[in-house]
Amino acid sequence: MDEIFYEGWDAIERAWREGLTPDPLLTVSEWADKHRVLSSKAASEPGRWRTSRTPYLREIMDCLSPMSPIERVVFMKGAQVGGTELGLNWVGYVIHHAPGPMMAVWPTVEMAKRASKQRIDALIEESPAIQERIAPARSRDSGNTILAKEFHGGVLVMTGANSAVGLRSMPVRYLFLDEVDGYPLFVSPNCRQPNGSDIDRAGCGCGDTRQVRRHASRWTAVEQRGGL
Ligand SMILES: Nc1ncnc2c1ncn2[C@@H]1O[C@H](COP(=O)(O)OP(=O)(O)O)[C@@H](O)[C@H]1O
Numbered sequence: 206m207d208e209i210f211y212e213g214w215d216a217i218e219r220a221w222r223e224g225l226t227p228d229p230l231l232t233v234s235e236w237a238d239k240h241r242v243l244s245s246k247a248a249s250e251p252g253r254w255r256t257s258r259t260p261y262l263r264e265i266m267d268c269l270s271p272m273s274p275i276e277r278v279v280f281m282k283g284a285q286v287g288g289t290e291l292g293l294n295w296v297g298y299v300i301h302h303a304p305g306p307m308m309a310v311w312p313t314v315e316m317a318k319r320a321s322k323q324r325i326d327a328l329i330e331e332s333p334a335i336q337e338r339i340a341p342a343r344s345r346d347s348g349n350t351i352l353a354k355e356f357h358g359g360v361l362v363m364t365g366a367n368s369a370v371g372l373r374s375m376p377v378r379y380l381f382l383d384e385v386d387g388y389p390l391f392v393s394p395n396c397r398q399p400n401g402s403d404i405d406r407a408g409c410g411c412g413d414t415r416q417v418r419r420h421a422s423r424w425t426a427v428e429q430r431g432g433l
């Protein structure tokens with residue numbers, strides 16, 4: 206039988222092979238070393254992220270990688286040790302490599318707005334791999350607002366621990382709790398659970414089902430022994 210010659214065949218075969226290639230098994234720290242750039246707008250040492258600069262964060266970040274069996278990571282820490290940066294690396298990883306609904310919580314809605322403008326926007330602007338997955342905020346219906354960033358296969362919603370409404374009604378796969386020591390004890394008078402319980406149920410109202418798959422909560426150690 207005569208062979209049919211088609212010029213575009215090589216390109217089709219290449220695209221087909223690329224489609225079959227599984228995602229690389231990158232950990233969050235490897236992703237950060239490869240893709241994260243610290244912005245002068247938000248970091249004291251702008252430039253490429255190097256996990257070797259803060260090696261104690263490596264294992265904590267890697268527990269947040271999809272191949273880790275760990276489901277809840279609690280980081281008890283001192284001030285200014287890279288805790289928020291660690292969370293931002295995780296956010297970047299999720300957007301780029303493991304998309305799904307994610308919620309990030311700060312003590313108040315005002316703080317969430319500030320973190321979004323200063324740190325999340327800088328994360329997006331400085332890392333091309335993330336930028337190309339999030340529409341510019343200017344365009345109408347872009348899914349990109351101060352407190353919500355839509356990306357292919359997921360959405361990052363940011364809120365305050367003081368907002369019972371913000372914590373309700375959203376099933377999330379990933380939950381990042383920043384500055385937990387600033388959270389109010391009770392989120393709402395109608396749901397008198399200590400804040401940890403309310404937050405655990407983020408995305409589930411005050412029901413019993415825990416839909417939260419992966420949970421990173423952190424706080425600045427209130428009791429610090431010895432000098433900093
Ligand atoms: N690996 C790193 N390389 C360079 N700068 C870092 C690194 N980790 C943290 N920093 C910087 O240290 C400062 C404190 O980090 P941050 O995440 O805000 O700390 P925390 O949330 O623990 O208070 C920020 O300016 C941050 O950009």
Ligand SMILES: [Mg+2]
Pocket residue numbers: 288289290383
């Ligand atoms: Mg912080």
